[in-house]
Amino acid sequence: MNSIERRLAIADLFADYVACLDGDRLESWLECFVEGCVYCIISRENLRLGLPLALLLCENKDMLRDRVVSLRAANEYRVHTDKHLVGSVRIKGPKEDAWAVEADYAMFQTDAEGNGSLYSFGTYESEVVFVEEAPKLRSHRVVVDNWNIPHMLSTPI
Amino acid sequence: MSLHVDWPRNDYSRVPYRLYHDPEVYALEQERIFKGPTWSYLCLEAEIPELGDYLTTWVGDTPVVANRGPDGAVYAFVNRCAHRGAAVCREARGNTRFHTCIYHRWSYDHAGKLRGIPFFRGIGGEGGMDEDFDMSRHGLRPLRVACFEGVVFGTFADTTEPIETYLGAVLRGHIGRLMSRPLRILGYQRQRIEGNWKLYLENLRDTYHASLLHEFLVTFGLDRATQKGGVEMDGRHRHNLTYAHVASDDEQAARAAYGRQRVRADSLTLRDPSLLEFRREYPDDRNLAISTVFPNAAFQQLNNSLATRQVQTKGIDGFDLVWTYFGYADDGEDMTAHRLRQANLFGPGGLVSMEDAEAIEIAHRSTRREDAETVVEVGGKGEISDRAYRVNDVPVRGFWSYYAELMGIEPEGAVR
Numbered sequence: 001m002n003s004i005e006r007r008l009a010i011a012d013l014f015a016d017y018v019a020c021l022d023g024d025r026l027e028s029w030l031e032c033f034v035e036g037c038v039y040c041i042i043s044r045e046n047l048r049l050g051l052p053l054a055l056l057l058c059e060n061k062d063m064l065r066d067r068v069v070s071l072r073a074a075n076e077y078r079v080h081t082d083k084h085l086v087g088s089v090r091i092k093g094p095k096e097d098a099w100a101v102e103a104d105y106a107m108f109q110t111d112a113e114g115n116g117s118l119y120s121f122g123t124y125e126s127e128v129v130f131v132e133e134a135p136k137l138r139s140h141r142v143v144v145d146n147w148n149i150p151h152m153l154s155t156p157i
Numbered sequence: 158m159s160l161h162v163d164w165p166r167n168d169y170s171r172v173p174y175r176l177y178h179d180p181e182v183y184a185l186e187q188e189r190i191f192k193g194p195t196w197s198y199l200c201l202e203a204e205i206p207e208l209g210d211y212l213t214t215w216v217g218d219t220p221v222v223a224n225r226g227p228d229g230a231v232y233a234f235v236n237r238c239a240h241r242g243a244a245v246c247r248e249a250r251g252n253t254r255f256h257t258c259i260y261h262r263w264s265y266d267h268a269g270k271l272r273g274i275p276f277f278r279g280i281g282g283e284g285g286m287d288e289d290f291d292m293s294r295h296g297l298r299p300l301r302v303a304c305f306e307g308v309v310f311g312t313f314a315d316t317t318e319p320i321e322t323y324l325g326a327v328l329r330g331h332i333g334r335l336m337s338r339p340l341r342i343l344g345y346q347r348q349r350i351e352g353n354w355k356l357y358l359e360n361l362r363d364t365y366h367a368s369l370l371h372e373f374l375v376t377f378g379l380d381r382a383t384q385k386g387g388v389e390m391d392g393r394h395r396h397n398l399t400y401a402h403v404a405s406d407d408e409q410a411a412r413a414a415y416g417r418q419r420v421r422a423d424s425l426t427l428r429d430p431s432l433l434e435f436r437r438e439y440p441d442d443r444n445l446a447i448s449t450v451f452p453n454a455a456f457q458q459l460n461n462s463l464a465t466r467q468v469q470t471k472g473i474d475g476f477d478l479v480w481t482y483f484g485y486a487d488d489g490e491d492m493t494a495h496r497l498r499q500a501n502l503f504g505p506g507g508l509v510s511m512e513d514a515e516a517i518e519i520a521h522r523s524t525r526r527e528d529a530e531t532v533v534e535v536g537g538k539g540e541i542s543d544r545a546y547r548v549n550d551v552p553v554r555g556f557w558s559y560y561a562e563l564m565g566i567e568p569e570g571a572v573r
Contacts, residue, residue, distance in 0.1 A: 041506070045249075046344040052497055053344020053482050056506045059498065062428035067508075074372040076512045148477065149348040152514040153506030 001133055006099070010128050011089045013135040014103055018084035021156060026068045029156070034129060034136045035061045041157055043147030044122065055144065055153055067156070077154035079112040082119070084157075098127040098138055105142075107157055109150075120157050121145050160185055162561075164568035169557035170538045171530035177353040178525055182564075183473040189563050190452050191217025191470070194317040196303060196310035196324075198454030198467050199223045199233055201481060203307060203340040204250070209267075212250040215469040216311060216453070221300065222246045222256065223309055226267035231304055233311045234269030234297040245297065256297075269297030305329070306336040308456075308465070324450065325391030331398050331448045334439055335456055335463060339486040343496060346480040348505035350514045352521030354468050354476040355560075360513050361449040362552035364388055364399045365535045368415075370516055371509045373502075375415055382547035383411040386445070394541045394555030394573065395451040401547070403435055403444035432501060432508075435460040436492070449552075451559060459509070461492075462499040474521070478514075480504050533557075541572055 001009070013032060020029035033039065041056040058064040071077075087104040102125050109119040127139040142157045160181060165171040176182055191197065197216040200223050204212055211224030213236055220236035222245070236244050238258040245258045245265060255272060257264040264273035271292045279285030300311035303320035310320055321329060350357065360366065368375045368382050375381055386401030427433065435444045438461065446458045455466040463484065469477040480503065484496045503510045524531075536549020541558060544551055554572070561567045 043345070043347075049250075049344070051342065051344035052493070053346070053500055054497065055346055055504060057497060057501055060429060063432070066427045066429055066432070070373055070508055074376055075508065076370065076372075077515050078518070147347060149346075149505040151350065151518065152348060152511040153504075154511055 001130070006130065006135070007091050009130075009133075009135045010091055010099060010101055013128065013137070014086050014089050014101075014124070017137075018086055018105070022082050022084055024081075024155075026071065026155070030061065030064060030068060032137050033061050033064060033140070034131060034138050037061050037064065037137055038139045038141075039064055039137075039156075040140075041142040041144060041153070044143055044145050045147050047143060055147075055149070056156070071155065075154065078109075078151050080109045080155075082155060083108045083110070086124075098129045099135075101126045101128050105157070117150065118146075119150055122157075158185055158188070160564065160566055162566040162568075164561075164566075164571075165530055166538070167568040167570045168539050168541070168572040169554040169561070170532070170534040172533060172557055173530050174524040174527045177355060177521065178473060180473050183470075185564060187217045187219075187470075189565065190560070191219065192313040193563050194312070194314040195452050195563070196312050196317060196320055196450070197452060198450060198465065199300075199302070199309040199311045201307060201340060201342070201465065201483065202231060202304055202309055203342055203483065204481070205231065207252060209252045209254055210250070211246060211253065211256070213244075213246050213248070214467070216300070216313070217470050219313075220244060221311065222269075222297075223302070223311070224256075224267050227254075231302050231309050232268045233300040233302050233309075234265070235300070237297065238263055239271060239295040239297060265297050269299045271296045306333050307340065308332055308336065325393070325396065327389045327391055327398050328396045328448055328450060331446060332456055334446070335458060337439075340483045341486045341488060341493075343482040343484055343493070343500070346482070346504040348478050348514065349471070349475060350478060350517055351475045352514075352517035353473060354470045355556075356517040356520055357468055357476065357478065357513070358449065358452070358556055359550075359553045360517060361447065361455050362388075362397050362399075362556055363535075363550040364547050364552075365550045366516070367399075368547070370512045373509045381406055381411050381415070383407075383414050384547070386547050387543065387545040388549065388552050389543045390541075390552055390555050393559055394552065395559035396449055397552035397555060398446060398448040399552075400443050400447075401445040402442055431495075432498060433460070434495065434499075436495065451556070457503065459502055460499055461496050462502050463496065464500075464503060478505075539572065 017032045039058040040054040042054045085106045089103045092100040104123050106121040107119050110116045122145040123143045125141040128135050129138045205225045214221050222236045223233045226232050238245050240263050243260045245256045255264045262275045266272050276285050303310045305320050383406040384401045385405035389398045449455045453468045457464045464480050464482045467479045533553050536551045541555045558573050
């Protein structure tokens with residue numbers, strides 16, 4: 001793959017990522033990640049204060065799988081559907097063995113009666129690696145700008 | 158302002174839904190509870206360690222600043238300029254010697270005393286304040302502050318009993334246990350729940366729901382009603398501590414007990430069980446100990462996830478829940494990483510706590526125009542007292558008994 005092909009593939013990865021979430025295909029969403037991935041959702045506030053606490057932290061793909069299984073089988077949460085909008089994917093170029101990528105997102109939620117609201121917005125800060133020519137997330141940090149979480153945080157952002 | 162409430166029973170085993178929805182009730186709560194003879198949780202001392210450190214918070218609907226004065230003591234005052242009512246401190250936290258309102262630059266010290274007014278005598282003898290203006294009478298309203306084991310409480314009332322008496326032995330013990338070593342603040346989480354604040358205070362006092370609503374707890378044996386545990390309260394039954402002992406039940410028997418109630422207890426396994434590891438760090442073997450302090454706080458230990466929770470009322474229909482996670486200053490890197498991992502259990506996205514917000518919102522939503530009452534009699538009616546078992550919601554009745562006393566709405570022959 002040349003550089004242009006890789007850039008297009010990274011943009012596709014982000015499009016697939018949100019399409020899986022919005023389509024409630026969480027098991028397919030897992031395939032956006034490598035085994036040794038880190039996924040976390042963290043408030044802009046904690047980052048600014050230099051505090052390490054996340055809203056959700058998965059330090060490998062098994063923890064991510066556990067999250068999905070728990071959402072499916074154990075957790076109860078607001079009945080909702082999601083819609084993510086992702087802004088321009090800023091590909092900062094290859095850095096050692098990974099590509100540093102950032103993209104702003106907005107996520108809307110709709111309840112069971114069709115009422116919609118802006119649920120979350122912020123920035124994806126990611127490291128993408130290529131595994132057999134396919135781009136995968138090795139690190140994916142969701143920095144939430146509106147960190148007073150409406151209702152609760154259930155399905156991933 | 159006075160209120161009349163028809164309590165169907167004097168032991169609070171029935172609570173009228175109106176109390177969660179009537180704006181007049183809410184207004185009276187602000188006056189009698191949050192500005193009444195109660196100690197509200199403000200923050201942890203570890204959040205404002207240096208002289209001049211401050212943070213903004215809320216006591217009910219009242220904006221409050223807590224800060225560390227030049228003498229090292231903690232002071233608190235209402236964050237509302239004595240001049241035109243603007244918030245004096247606008248940042249969530251910071252460090253300063255003087256708190257200056259941006260509107261007309263009135264300036265206050267750590268205790269809220271008014272220290273400076275620009276153009277106090279005008280310019281060239283024209284303008285400014287009249288001769289009889291007394292700066293000492295225009296400070297920010299102070300709160301009395303009490304620090305107990307590094308936890309900062311504030312009260313508006315002169316009559317509030319000393320913090321040690323207010324908390325009582327059970328809460329003093331639990332807070333002392335969690336605060337037994339110097340703290341390291343790990344971070345904050347905040348969520349807005351669309352329900353009346355009292356629904357959350359009840360939720361915290363209801364051990365019956367824990368292992369039914371939160372299936373994650375049952376499935377992985379973190380908290381099961383079959384374990385050794387119970388609830389303890391202070392003498393006035395306004396606070397409570399719910400606790401459980403790890404591995405104190407039989408795995409097979411527990412799963413059978415839940416199976417009979419048609420609660421799933423064994424369908425999940427974790428591929429990465431590090432999330433559930435319990436590293437004993439206190440003399441006892443309690444893996445779960447969560448206390449609530451009337452009216453606005455909870456102190457949480459589940460395994461090694463430690464946090465305070467503060468309720469900030471946002472009108473009759475909503476409240477913010479602020480989580481402050483901490484570890485200990487002498488935690489090694491590995492222990493800090495463990496606590497950060499275990500933080501997944503709680504908070505707005507907690508594997509065992511996200512359900513609470515949903516339970517509160519659906520209860521709030523469906524009782525708006527309901528002229529009926531909620532039922533509180535698991536673990537028995539009548540006397541309000543400690544229980545050495547889990548299937549009960551007795552402390553919920555304790556909450557209401559103290560609430561009713563403060564609000565001046567006790568029924569005849571009220572159980573306390």
